[in-house]
Amino acid sequence: MSTIIDGKALAEKKRAAVADEARAFAQRYGRSPGLAVVLVGNDPASSIYVRNKKNDCALSGIASFDHTMDERITQSELLSLIQKLNADKTVDGILVQLPLPAHLNAQEVLLAISPDKDVDGFHPYNMGRLLTGEPTLVPCTPAGVMAMLHEYDVPIKGMDAVVVGRSNIVGKPMALLLMMEHATVTICHSRTRELERKIGQADIVVAAIGKAEMIKGHWIKPGAVVIDVGMNRTGQGLKGDVEYTEASARASLITPVPGGVGPMTRAMLLENTLAAAQRHVKQPITAPPS
Ligand code: NDP
16 A cells, blocks of 8 residues: 655645745845736636635735736737736746637747746746756746655656656656656657556656546556646546556555645745745846847
8 A cells, every 4th residue: 555645735834934935035125025927817727726826825925916817918918918027026926827818829928928937937948947957947846746756755866757748837847857866767648659568667657648547557566656747627526647546556655636746836836936036136137128
């Protein structure tokens, strides 16, 4: 039987640590670290995510600035908002909640965010830093996974890790972070052959697919560590990408869904915002050329 990785408890510990540092920051610099949250339209799931993020900020001593925009906003109006936030010295981080409505070009919007305020870590500059082994702001979900592996003293060096999923926000940065810590990483995706065999050889499995219980429990190597990033709404509630009950009979450590990776993603956003703020007070913010 495996040990459950308690993402909720670790996230709470991280949030409390951010709150302590944010308090010290405010005392020293006369302002709180600030996060601008941009939401376009009223997609119910996005609205919940944004509300949670704002609550997290309130609990952590981070000022959140709400920018809920009409869904008919034009690309150029949205870009000017981003430029304004880039130049605003009270804003350390800018989060644009995705997905954006179809008429907007999300890539162009993300590119417009000043890399030093890109607390989601999606800007090509920050991705490039990660690729070259000098990470600055790292995407929150894979950063949260690494924090869990560290907290539970999971050996990474020399281990065989399989990451299923190659998205820019989870799979790719996840693989890079594991490789930076000397794991031997295999990245799998929808065209991968013999997925079961590959997973069966892994010491660490990270599933980021978006298909409920696609990875079967009996595929897991006995003693492996299983990190389930997937969040799939089903008739039986929220499910991960891994068949949980069967996998937990074989894994040494496993994350539950919910209560695993999700809370850690939120906690890492707070850490990234604090880190951006600490960098800003050392390095005054300069507005990028428009
Ligand atoms: P994407 O849809 O962007 O990527 C999914 C990846 O899974 C793709 O690379 C795709 O391959 C791969 N895939 C799809 N089907 C298969 C298959 N049959 N076999 C192997 N690989 C497959 O999703 P995200 O990376 O954004 O998110 C993945 C999951 O993680 C989702 O459930 C999402 O909700 C969840 N998530 C959870 C977060 C959290 O905080 N807990 C945060 C972010 C995401 P290909 O590239 O070939 O299409």
